[in-house]
Amino acid sequence: MMSSLFAAVSGLKAHQERIDVIGNNIANVNTTGFKKGRVTFADMLYHTIRGASRPVEGGRGGTNPMQVGPGVTVASIDTIFTGSNLQDTAKDTDLGIGGEGFFVLSDGQQSFFTRAGNFDFDQGGNLVSLLTGMKVQGWTAVDGVLNTSAALGDINIPAQGVSVPAKATTAIDFSGNLDASVNGSLSFSNGTGTTSFNVEDAAGSTAALKLTMEATNAFNTFEWSITSDDPGVTVNDGSGTLTLDNDGKVAAVTGGPVAVDVDGDDLSDVTINNPAVGASPQQFTVAGPDTMTSIEPVEFTPAGPRVVRQTAFDSLGNEYTVTTTFNRVEDRAWDWSSTVTKAAPTGIIEIPIMPGTGSGQITIDASGKCSGTSGSETIAFNPGNGALDVEITPRFQEVTQYAASSSVVARNQDGYKDGSLQSFTFDKTGTIIGVFSNGTTQQLAKVALANFSNPAGLSKEGESMFSHSSNSGQPIIGESGIGGFGTIKPGSLESSNVDISSEFTDLIITQRGFQ
Secondary structure (H helix, E strand, O other), X not given: OHHHHHHHHHHHHHHHHHHHHHHHHHHOOOOOOOOOEEEEEXXXXXXXXXXXXXXXXXXXXXXXXXXXXXOEEEEEEEEOOOOOOEEEOOOOOEEEEEOOOEEEEEOOOOEEEEOOOXXXXXXXXXXXXXXXXXXXXXXXXXXXXXXXXXXXEEOEOOOOOOEEOOEOOOEEEEEEEOOOOOOXXXXXXXXXXXXXXXXXXXXXXXXXXXXXXXXOOOOOEEEEEEEOOOOOEEEEOOEEXXXXXXXXXXXXXXXXXXXXXXXXXXXXXXXXXXXXXXXXOEOOEEEOOOOOOEOOOEEEEOOOOEEEEEEEEOOOOOEEEEEEEEEEEEOOEEEEEEEEEEEEOOEEEEEOEOOOOOEEEEEEOOOOEEEEEEEOOXXXXXXXXOOOOEEEEEEEEEEEOOOOOOOOEEEEEOOEOOEEEEEEEEOOOOEEEEEEOOOOEEEEEEEOEEEOOOHHHOEEEEOOEEEOOOOOOOOEEEOOOOOOOOEEEEOEEEOOOOOHHHHHHHHHHHHHHHO
């Protein structure tokens, strides 16, 4: 009689404990980062009234054992670490974990672990849990450099006094296109590429001619032609090409000299000679009795340059303007040259470039991409204000030459003046990125994550915290998104993994067993 009562009482106690766990789950349905519990039952060690017997050959058969159970016991109360939804909060310092891992908290003596990322900064600049005031653990950067191999420590970012020192510019990156169709132009004083003139020989025969200059696809190369609209005039060897250098001097000429026939009568004593190589302006000379000794000079307009400006800095943070000019000099070659200026109370002043620096040439391959550079490798100058000499490396690897409008720009430079911390933000790696008044950003700190070989073996400490136990294993420290760790999502909190409908179903079943 007594044993039956004790068995019934064990059932009451076991079901009561399950009701307690279910009730705790339901109570924490909206607790941030809460992980539900589960109760499993097991029957207790049995009292054997009669043991089993085997069959006797030729006699009786075997009998089963007779056992009376003393009741039920709670076999385990498990913590279920299934994932749950991340809810957006629009608060940057709220952090949720999508996947495996725990945030690490410290009270100065002991480490605790939590999935609840309700964090903010206290008046001392410490990142703390708003639930407990414990300090969040991670790595704090030194001069913008994070060492995640170092020991964990408190994340501390003072509200004031965080700054970045000035940094001198050491490189400027250029990118974009230089127009492959850029070319010089030739025109006569009438503003066109054609001019008219007459020639006359000693016998008084006259021919009305015209000279035409037309650009070709080749750089600074023009087709010239001498023709006549008079059907009785024949022009022999009346065309060719004229190539100019970038200063407008004749570099090469083909075709000619020109001879003229009038109604079959060769004006043999009249010859039109090509311009001389190295001459400028370009002019075709008439040799013979004609009083005209030369054809009207041609005005050369060189190909337009591409000018790019970029701000640069010295080691004290003073600003300068680096102006780089690109001039086409060959079919697939561009000269570049740079000047440096600085704003002063008296106006804009030019800073002298050090000898042997500040100019060079870019070569382009047949596919339109930069194939190399020659000339100086730096743009160097002495600021003259106590700052260190500035040496800037121009990088042209991303410059192209296609038949499209010139679009070369100075895409980036790596210098800046000093700046103070204005704001910060978290990224998905748990890194705190500082935004400074000089427009730069810098890593300030990084939140660490921990994981365990057996998370279910952790001990619950209340306030959404866990501590490691002998069966959880030691904490494995890592970073967000690396080595199996989950990804941190700023501006979100993890909700409870309690399914309220399942809990109420379990509650009804457990209550029935209790009754």
